[in-house]
Amino acid sequence: MNEIPVVAHKCKNCGKxxxxxxxxxxxxKAREFEATKLEGNAKLLTFTQIFNLxxxxxxxxxxxxxxxxxxxxxxxxxxxxxxIDGLSLGMKMKALWxxxxxxxGEKVYGLMFEPIQ
Amino acid sequence: xxxxxxxxxxxxxxxxxxxxxxxxxITLANGKKMVVREVSREDVPMLLEGVRPTLMIDxxxxxxxxxxxxxxxxxxxxxxxxxxxxxxGQIDGILVGIVNGRMMNADIGISLxxxxxxxxxxxxxxxxxxxxxxxxEYLGQKEVWITAESPIGFRRxxxxxxxxxxxxxxxxxxxxxxxxxxxxxxxxSKPRLVVGDRPxxxxxxxxxxxxxxxxxxxxxxxxISGVTGR
Amino acid sequence: xxxxxIIGAGMIxxxxxxxxxxxxxLAYSSLNALDDAGLGDKSVDAVYVASMGxxxxxxxxxxxxxxxxxxxxxxAAAEMIENGPASGxxxxxMGLLAVASGYYDTVLVVGGEKMRDVTGWxxxxxxxxxxxxxxxxxxxxxxxGMAGMFTRLYMEKYGVTREHLVQVAIKNQKMxxxxxxxxxEMIITQEGIMDSPHSVVNNPPVADPLxxxxxxxxxDGAAAVVLCPLDMVKNAKKPPILIAGxxxxxxxxxxxxxxxxxxxxxxxxxxxxxxxxxxxxxxDIHVAELHDAFTILEIAESEHVGFFKKGEGGKAxxxxxxxxxxxxxxxxxxxxxxxxxxxxxxxxxxxxETVWQLRxxxxxxxxxxxxxxxxxxxxGGFGNNVVAFALKRVNQ
Numbered sequence: 001m002n003e004i005p006v007v008a009h010k011c012k013n014c015g016k017x018x019x020x021x022x023x024x025x026x027x028x029k030a031r032e033f034e035a036t037k038l039e040g041n042a043k044l045l046t047f048t049q050i051f052n053l054x055x056x057x058x059x060x061x062x063x064x065x066x067x068x069x070x071x072x073x074x075x076x077x078x079x080x081x082x083x084i085d086g087l088s089l090g091m092k093m094k095a096l097w098x099x100x101x102x103x104x105g106e107k108v109y110g111l112m113f114e115p116i117q
Numbered sequence: 118x119x120x121x122x123x124x125x126x127x128x129x130x131x132x133x134x135x136x137x138x139x140x141x142x143i144t145l146a147n148g149k150k151m152v153v154r155e156v157s158r159e160d161v162p163m164l165l166e167g168v169r170p171t172l173m174i175d176x177x178x179x180x181x182x183x184x185x186x187x188x189x190x191x192x193x194x195x196x197x198x199x200x201x202x203x204x205x206g207q208i209d210g211i212l213v214g215i216v217n218g219r220m221m222n223a224d225i226g227i228s229l230x231x232x233x234x235x236x237x238x239x240x241x242x243x244x245x246x247x248x249x250x251x252x253x254e255y256l257g258q259k260e261v262w263i264t265a266e267s268p269i270g271f272r273r274x275x276x277x278x279x280x281x282x283x284x285x286x287x288x289x290x291x292x293x294x295x296x297x298x299x300x301x302x303x304x305x306s307k308p309r310l311v312v313g314d315r316p317x318x319x320x321x322x323x324x325x326x327x328x329x330x331x332x333x334x335x336x337x338x339x340x341i342s343g344v345t346g347r
Numbered sequence: 348x349x350x351x352x353i354i355g356a357g358m359i360x361x362x363x364x365x366x367x368x369x370x371x372x373l374a375y376s377s378l379n380a381l382d383d384a385g386l387g388d389k390s391v392d393a394v395y396v397a398s399m400g401x402x403x404x405x406x407x408x409x410x411x412x413x414x415x416x417x418x419x420x421x422x423a424a425a426e427m428i429e430n431g432p433a434s435g436x437x438x439x440x441m442g443l444l445a446v447a448s449g450y451y452d453t454v455l456v457v458g459g460e461k462m463r464d465v466t467g468w469x470x471x472x473x474x475x476x477x478x479x480x481x482x483x484x485x486x487x488x489x490x491x492g493m494a495g496m497f498t499r500l501y502m503e504k505y506g507v508t509r510e511h512l513v514q515v516a517i518k519n520q521k522m523x524x525x526x527x528x529x530x531x532e533m534i535i536t537q538e539g540i541m542d543s544p545h546s547v548v549n550n551p552p553v554a555d556p557l558x559x560x561x562x563x564x565x566x567d568g569a570a571a572v573v574l575c576p577l578d579m580v581k582n583a584k585k586p587p588i589l590i591a592g593x594x595x596x597x598x599x600x601x602x603x604x605x606x607x608x609x610x611x612x613x614x615x616x617x618x619x620x621x622x623x624x625x626x627x628x629x630x631d632i633h634v635a636e637l638h639d640a641f642t643i644l645e646i647a648e649s650e651h652v653g654f655f656k657k658g659e660g661g662k663a664x665x666x667x668x669x670x671x672x673x674x675x676x677x678x679x680x681x682x683x684x685x686x687x688x689x690x691x692x693x694x695x696x697x698x699x700e701t702v703w704q705l706r707x708x709x710x711x712x713x714x715x716x717x718x719x720x721x722x723x724x725x726x727g728g729f730g731n732n733v734v735a736f737a738l739k740r741v742n743q
Contacts, residue, residue, distance in 0.1 A: 020479055020600075020601065026599075045500075046608070048499065048554045048556075048557075049552065052471060052491065053471070053487055054487060057487050066608075077486060078487070089499070100486055101485060
């Protein structure tokens with residue numbers, strides 16, 4: 001598995017985890033953060049199957065969801081599945097770093113969640 | 118001047134038997150019933166009345182679709198196109214959409230055009246699906262070739278059906294990219310794209326068969342390019 | 348601070364307006380509002396123009412400067428407001444503050460959007476640019492997608508059902524069919540979009556669990572109002588409508604950082620501020636325009652502004668409480684669902700509709716009888732910037 005370069009930001013003062021980046025802590029307004037990697041598997045918090053995709057996507061649909069990692073980081077990503085039939089709230093997902101779209105002819109990488117059977 | 122039937126016989130495209138498309142009825146979003154049925158050559162003059170107003174509507178490429186459909190229907194009426202068929206949608210007898218296609222040979226079907234006169238009710242989607250149903254299930258063909266002349270068509274057919282792009286052949290409608298619907302793809306998409314009840318209850322079929330009612334030019338133009346409608 | 352009244356309201360029918368550019372629509376709706384205010388040949392002190400997409404969709408900037416020139420309102424002050432789908436509400440608020448402060452006396456606020464210049468793919472991408480560029484946008488998420496994820500959680504937590512959503516769609520399209528300004532004039536039935544097996548094609552999923560008829564259309568349109576100090580309104584032919592309260596609040600950019608993603612905090616706060624300032628309770632409101640870009644939002648907002656307890660909004664729709672003649676008629680204009688959602692126009696259009704309702708001008712088929720108070724909620728982003736207004740009819 002490729003190393004996932006997503007970095008979350010843990011407030012050095014109060015410990016609140018932020019993702020994406022904020023210049024001041026949402027909780028205590030402190031400005032120093034410790035870079036935090038995504039840890040372990042993730043729990044699926046919500047998901048949807050989107051049709052009518054924006055410009056730049058040629059496929060019929062995308063499945064997208066938000067998941068929470070074991071260290072509390074919450075992040076959006078695409079979900080690798082043929083349909084949403086097998087997905088349920090709270091299920092365990094494995095996170096991968098995969099191409100999620102193509103921009104200007106180049107692959108753009110991002111989070112890809114895979115259901116753990 | 119009478120037809121020179123000897124010369125006419127030379128010019129006419131040969132026809133081979135085509136299985137008929139059995140009529141069906143679909144409940145639309147507004148609760149109205151749309152009868153979807155195959156029409157015969159003799160119905161063409163009436164259909165042309167419904168297509169004619171679209172020749173001047175450039176919104177959403179109605180003019181190019183309308184002009185080509187007009188020519189195809191006329192070609193069929195005058196025996197210049199081989200193995201063409203035409204399926205229409207009617208609500209309370211009124212013509213709301215037309216689709217046509219032909220058999221290129223026993224295995225390959227050609228999807229020609231899809232014209233929705235009533236908009237916002239997915240009439241085009243239902244009729245295009247009926248066309249695919251006809252090729253695969255009733256004409257028993259192995260595949261259908263499709264191309265799109267408008268972004269709406271592209272989105273609907275290529276993306277909704279997940280069609281395969283063909284680089285080695287040209288579609289009859291010109292050099293635009295041709296896509297292929299295989300039997301496998303059709304049956305995979307069928308549950309979410311092809312609906313309708315058979316047989317059509319007599320009350321609906323009788324109204325549809327009695328007369329193809331074509332709205333006047335102003336109404337058709339307003340339906341297609343008025344301010345309202347999605 | 349001075350009390351501020353709306354003395355003119357104007358709109359043009361929303362829909363696909365192939366003949367008109369953005370500038371045309373802004374100009375026509377402005378003229379309608381100026382005429383309505385009796386200022387057809389007068390100037391104004393300042394103009395606030397809302398558009399989310401002029402720069403992206405029309406490749407045109409500084410639209411406010413262009414508009415005052417076109418309307419011969421020079422040398423009026425002119426400003427452009429881009430605040431996502433809450434641009435319209437924000438522009439009304441800016442105009443309100445300018446008049447309330449005593450700095451300007453007559454202000455024109457206009458909002459418009461020309462979205463049908465581009466294909467659906469481009470329009471979807473344009474609206475999605477309001478999401479977080481790195482944490483959301485790159486994944487291909489769309490606004491319907493955000494709403495889909497929200498709906499899944501809201502249904503799970505509060506028991507909102509597909510039938511409740513369908514009831515909102517049917518109600519709003521029915522009202523839209525009666526509103527000459529509405530984009531969608533088609534009455535739909537539960538059979539056609541839910542009960543019949545044919546509904547899988549009629550009403551396909553757009554962002555599960557949301558379906559086609561849960562979403563507003565992509566529209567062109569514009570709306571405008573004219574504001575002035577209440578105490579300067581003399582011998583008005585039409586009853587002036589007081590902007591009795593306003594509120595605005597923000598929430599996290601990404602949905603994932605909200606402690607409870609089903610809690611639309613900015614809606615609660617904005618509505619609370621507006622109502623408190625107007626000295627009104629939710630139960631005092633006679634007519635409401637809520638931001639139903641998706642059916643679920645009408646239900647969720649009706650709870651968050653305090654019309655119903657959490658979890659009771661869906662039931663209220665099913666019981667007819669939110670329809671014309673109900674305890675709190677919501678979106679009798681058809682809402683975004685049927686009137687359409689030209690993003691920059693929407694916040695202004697909600698105010699225009701409410702002004703007409705409070706003046707009792709919409710015609711008996713849509714009029715909330717004797718309406719004297721109204722609430723509007725303009726929901727930007729996915730609830731990350733919300734503007735609300737409480738309006739009151741002033742009897743002179």
